[in-house]
Amino acid sequence: MTPNSPIVIIVGTNRPNSMSGQIAEYYQNLLEQMDVSSVILDLVQLPHDFTVSALYHNAGKNEAFNSLKELLEKAEKFVFIVPEYNGSYPGVLKAFIDGLPYPNSFSNKKAALVGISSNKQGAALALSHLNDVFSYLGMDTLSLRVKLAEIKSYFDKGIISNTLYKELLEIQAQKMINF
Numbered sequence: 317m318t319p320n321s322p323i324v325i326i327v328g329t330n331r332p333n334s335m336s337g338q339i340a341e342y343y344q345n346l347l348e349q350m351d352v353s354s355v356i357l358d359l360v361q362l363p364h365d366f367t368v369s370a371l372y373h374n375a376g377k378n379e380a381f382n383s384l385k386e387l388l389e390k391a392e393k394f395v396f397i398v399p400e401y402n403g404s405y406p407g408v409l410k411a412f413i414d415g416l417p418y419p420n421s422f423s424n425k426k427a428a429l430v431g432i433s434s435n436k437q438g439a440a441l442a443l444s445h446l447n448d449v450f451s452y453l454g455m456d457t458l459s460l461r462v463k464l465a466e467i468k469s470y471f472d473k474g475i476i477s478n479t480l481y482k483e484l485l486e487i488q489a490q491k492m493i494n495f
């Protein structure tokens with residue numbers, strides 16, 4: 317872990333041009349306004365065959381996967397942008413976590429969770445599922461989870477039209493800096 321390393325914003329899906337990716341950029345701008353540096357790790361950057369070439373007996377053999385892993389190793393804090401897929405978080409995010417060295421990839425680190433959904437629940441259940449995994453792995457999560465429900469009604473071309481969503485993201489980002 318490197319002190320004061322940039323916050324890593326993880327886009328929790330590998331869907332190209334995802335809404336989650338766009339929210340990650342919004343979050344990065346927010347942190348920039350607070351003079352905090354961050355990098356975005358979008359799971360779309362994962363090698364397409366990583367579940368075969370980088371997991372289990374092939375751990376460490378895929379260079380592209382290794383460089384993403386190294387980025388995480390240096391980080392102290394994460395923001396996870398998590399879309400709701402079939403009532404939970406995307407399977408590719410779990411496969412990515414399963415590909416990291418077990419059990420210490422996230423222990424004693426810190427994370428903030430942001431959920432995105434097209435329904436009215438804002439990925440609440442997805443965030444709970446993910447929080448359970450992080451608790452198991454020893455990563456502390458910020459108590460304020462931001463749930464961006466009905467995202468298509470409130471986000472377009474980098475602009476959030478819902479005042480509460482904007483305020484909650486700002487409060488969370490500030491708390492994350494002090495976490």
Ligand SMILES: Cc1cc2nc3c(=O)[nH]c(=O)nc-3n(C[C@H](O)[C@H](O)[C@H](O)COP(=O)(O)O)c2cc1C
Pocket residue numbers: 329331333334335336337399400401402403404432433434435436467
């Ligand atoms: C495979 C898949 C499953 C989804 N399941 C749900 C769901 O259970 N509930 C929901 O509200 N939205 C669901 N969505 C919609 C996404 O939450 C929505 O598209 C949102 O924009 C975030 O996803 P994105 O980052 O991939 O754009 C699903 C989308 C995909 C691609």
